Amino acid sequence: MPELPEVETTVRGIAPYISGQSIAATVIRNAQMRWPIPDKLPELLSGLTICTVSRRAKYILLDCGVGTLLLHLGMSGSLRVLPGDSLQCLELPEKHDHFDLILKNKTVLRLRDPRRFGAVLWSSVPISQHSLLKHLGPEPLTVDFNAEYLFQRLHASRSSIKQNIMNNQVVVGIGNIYANEVLFLSGINPEAIAGSIGKKRLEKLADAIKTTLQLAIEAGGSSLRDFVNSDGRPGYFQQHYWVYGRSGQSCKKCRNIIQQIKQGQRSSFYCPNCQRA
Numbered sequence: 001m002p003e004l005p006e007v008e009t010t011v012r013g014i015a016p017y018i019s020g021q022s023i024a025a026t027v028i029r030n031a032q033m034r035w036p037i038p039d040k041l042p043e044l045l046s047g048l049t050i051c052t053v054s055r056r057a058k059y060i061l062l063d064c065g066v067g068t069l070l071l072h073l074g075m076s077g078s079l080r081v082l083p084g085d086s087l088q089c090l091e092l093p094e095k096h097d098h099f100d101l102i103l104k105n106k107t108v109l110r111l112r113d114p115r116r117f118g119a120v121l122w123s124s125v126p127i128s129q130h131s132l133l134k135h136l137g138p139e140p141l142t143v144d145f146n147a148e149y150l151f152q153r154l155h156a157s158r159s160s161i162k163q164n165i166m167n168n169q170v171v172v173g174i175g176n177i178y179a180n181e182v183l184f185l186s187g188i189n190p191e192a193i194a195g196s197i198g199k200k201r202l203e204k205l206a207d208a209i210k211t212t213l214q215l216a217i218e219a220g221g222s223s224l225r226d227f228v229n230s231d232g233r234p235g236y237f238q239q240h241y242w243v244y245g246r247s248g249q250s251c252k253k254c255r256n257i258i259q260q261i262k263q264g265q266r267s268s269f270y271c272p273n274c275q276r277a
């Protein structure tokens with residue numbers, strides 16, 4: 001599943017090709033995504049200019065002045081750019097290429113999504129007020145997200161720290177892989193009660209979240225060219241994890257055996273020696 005760093009890399013990868021460009025046409029081949037793609041979209045978008053491309057949580061936002069096109073990659077989605085001056089624009093769409101944005105300069109932005117959990121939606125209200133976005137917590141890489149914020153937000157919580165940091169209303173964009181990794185790096189057991197964790201440890205956690213996401217985004221930077229003339233999949237999903245997916249193997253810090261448990265249907269991996277409740 002594309003996580004926040006992959007979505008950020010996608011935004012940086014496609015922005016230079018589509019920002020400032022006018023939309024000539026919109027092609028919907030299969031509207032049945034997580035929510036149906038609005039059928040009035042081609043009419044709405046025709047002639048509009050994409051002012052900016054940005055990201056909020058895992059939503060990709062194409063600000064078109066009078067409204068915003070929201071794209072979400074769901075479980076398996078990817079975006080790629082087919083430049084208008086190459087033979088690629090003659091390439092026939094494949095089975096899972098559900099949506100194209102055709103720009104006036106003939107560049108095509110193409111969404112592929114085999115599992116169709118992604119989304120293409122239009123918002124004419126200010127985007128921060130959209131129902132999918134207005135309750136979201138802070139972005140992890142901003143100054144608003146820090147130990148003090150976590151302490152205020154979590155001090156009354158009786159649920160586990162892992163479930164809290166994966167909750168979009170607490171902080172956005174931390175999926176299961178990164179949740180496992182940042183809890184290892186900050187020495188916190190995934191089952192620790194969020195409200196019982198002191199500020200010092202929350203500081204370590206906030207630092208680990210920022211550092212881990214930043215490193216993943218930087219790693220993705222080297223694959224930016226992959227958004228053009230390729231299948232659109234950044235080549236850096238395979239990373240070396242401290243604990244994720246390593247149950248039964250030895251901890252890279254202390255050689256103890258990594259344990260696996262279930263929390264809210266998701267697998268948690270941790271080192272019982274390095275991570276305290």
Ligand SMILES: [Zn+2]
Nearest residue numbers: 251254271274
């Ligand atoms: Zn360990």
